[in-house]
Each structure stands twice: as C-alpha cells, then as structure tokens.
Amino acid sequence: MEVYLGNVTVRFMLSMGQNVTEPVKLKILVVDDHEVVLGGTIDLLQRQYPHAEILTAQTVESALEQVKRQTPDLVVLDLSLPEKKGGIAQADAGIQLLKKLMQDYPTLNLIVQSTHVKALVRIKPEIDKHNGGFTVADKSLSSQEMLTRVEWALNGITHTKDIRPGRTLEVKPDWLMVLKLAFHEGLQDRAIARRMQVSERTVRHYWTKIQDVLDVYPEEDKLDGKNIRIQTEIRAREEGLID
Structure with a gap:
C-alpha cells in the first residue's frame, strides 16, 4: 500500500507479520x-x-522518453513545445503529447502550466476520462496557487474549470481537422475533402456545425458585410480551437 505524505510516498510492506516502511522518493x-520558465x-x-527528484525535458520526444524510463509521479508541462530539438514550439505539439500520455499512462498525474490553457478544449473529452490527477495552471497564477494545483494533481484530483469558465464547447475531431486544414494549411473545401477522404458536401456540413458551436451566424454576418470564414477563424482562435 502507498500513501502520499507531502514530500515522499511511503510504501507499507507486510513482512513476517511486521509493517516495514520504505520511503520512495x-x-x-x-x-x-x-x-x-523551466528554471523557475x-x-x-x-x-x-526538497526531497523530490526533479527531472526535465524540453521537447515532446524527450518528455516521452523520460516518462517511459523514469515513471514519474507527476508531469508538469507547457503546451507550446517543439517535437524535437531544434524544432518550432507549437501548442498542438503539447496537445498531442498530452493525448499520448493519457492514452499510454491512464493513471499518470498531470498538470498543464501554460499561457495556452484554452487550447485544452480540443481534448476535453479525453481529459474527463483520465483516471490520474489533472489540473491546469495558467502561467499568470501566483506561486502559491501553482503549488496548490501541484498538490491537487499529486493527490489524484481533477480541476479543469480554467479551461473554459463558461459553457463547454463540444467539438468533434473532424471539425478540428477542417479548421486546421483551412487556417493552418490554407486549403479550400475541395482540397480539404480530398485530404479527409470525404465529400465536399460533408465538409460544408462540418462548417455549419463549427459555425453553430462558435456562434457565427452566416446570414446575420453577411448582412453586416462580414467575411464568414474570417469570422469563423477569429472565433476559433479566441476559443483555443486553433493556434
């Protein structure tokens, strides 16, 4: 049996009728x-x-290697990360890292310390299913508030209200792919349809769903002289659906 006591985990082992305590760092x-930021x-x-072993990683590749080799009790990670050394840091890389960690280590305790916390709305369903602790700490939080989130995560608590204080966006993976292909790669609907291996009609249906979720109203915006795709892009960035 293991019990977390602030600085160490104490493992109680039953041996020949006696309790033996073995401190685990x-x-x-x-x-x-x-x-x-890493140093701070x-x-x-x-x-x-003071008795903890602090490990570090600066890329997605290194983080996955460290988790596999060291089996940490807690991972504190930023979202804006490069895939490999010398790569460009992107929030989507951190999102994909989180998805991988939650899939492969369902009880791993996690805390996201980032200025891009709204981007977590993209994987909110996966976060809700995660069995380990999961907390969020915007980098603007005080040191004490940050430490509180760390303590919560270590004790298996989920605290995600900072992802989106208001209503919850329900966004499907296909809709996120449409946004990424349109606004990251600059593709038009026909090219998006080919990449996703669906019909153009399906892509147009996805746009309708995306605009509905983002409160973009085509008819009203057209009357106001607004470009619907630009309005959709603006709202998607505001909501953290794209970088």
Whole structure:
C-alpha cells in the first residue's frame, strides 16, 4: 500500500507479520522549452518538495522518453513545445503529447502550466476520462496557487474549470481537422475533402456545425458585410480551437 505524505510516498510492506516502511522518493518531470520558465518551476518545486527528484525535458520526444524510463509521479508541462530539438514550439505539439500520455499512462498525474490553457478544449473529452490527477495552471497564477494545483494533481484530483469558465464547447475531431486544414494549411473545401477522404458536401456540413458551436451566424454576418470564414477563424482562435 502507498500513501502520499507531502514530500515522499511511503510504501507499507507486510513482512513476517511486521509493517516495514520504505520511503520512495517523489519524482516530478517538468517539461518546458524555455530555460527561464523551466528554471523557475524547478526552483519552486524544489523549495516545496526538497526531497523530490526533479527531472526535465524540453521537447515532446524527450518528455516521452523520460516518462517511459523514469515513471514519474507527476508531469508538469507547457503546451507550446517543439517535437524535437531544434524544432518550432507549437501548442498542438503539447496537445498531442498530452493525448499520448493519457492514452499510454491512464493513471499518470498531470498538470498543464501554460499561457495556452484554452487550447485544452480540443481534448476535453479525453481529459474527463483520465483516471490520474489533472489540473491546469495558467502561467499568470501566483506561486502559491501553482503549488496548490501541484498538490491537487499529486493527490489524484481533477480541476479543469480554467479551461473554459463558461459553457463547454463540444467539438468533434473532424471539425478540428477542417479548421486546421483551412487556417493552418490554407486549403479550400475541395482540397480539404480530398485530404479527409470525404465529400465536399460533408465538409460544408462540418462548417455549419463549427459555425453553430462558435456562434457565427452566416446570414446575420453577411448582412453586416462580414467575411464568414474570417469570422469563423477569429472565433476559433479566441476559443483555443486553433493556434
């Protein structure tokens, strides 16, 4: 049996009728590609958990390797990360890392420390199903508030209201793909349909659903002289659906 006691996990082992306590050092992996932020987070955690082993990673590739090799008790990660060393940091890379971690390690405790927390709305269903602790800490939070989120995550608590304070967006993966192909790659509907292997009619249906979720009203906006696709892009960025 294991019990978390602030700085260490104590494992109680039954041996020949006696309880033997074996202290197990807490392991925390911090993932961030900014040296200053990485150093600040490490310093904060070391002061709070002086006996913990703090591991670091600055890319998606390195983070996955560290988790596989070290099996940390908690992963603290930014969303804006490069895939590999020398790559460009993107929030979508962090989103895909989170999805991979939740899929492969369903009880892993996670805390997202980022200025892009709204982007988590893209994987809200996966977060809701995750069995480990999952908390969110915007980088604007105070040190004490950050440490509170760390403690919650270590104790298996889920706290995700910061992802979206208001209503919950229900967005399907196909809709996110349409937004990505249209506004990241600049594709028109015919090209989007070919990439997704669906009909143009299906793509137009996806646009209708996307605009409905984002409160973009084509008829009203047209009367106001607004470009519907531009309005959709603006709202999608505001809601964190695209970078």
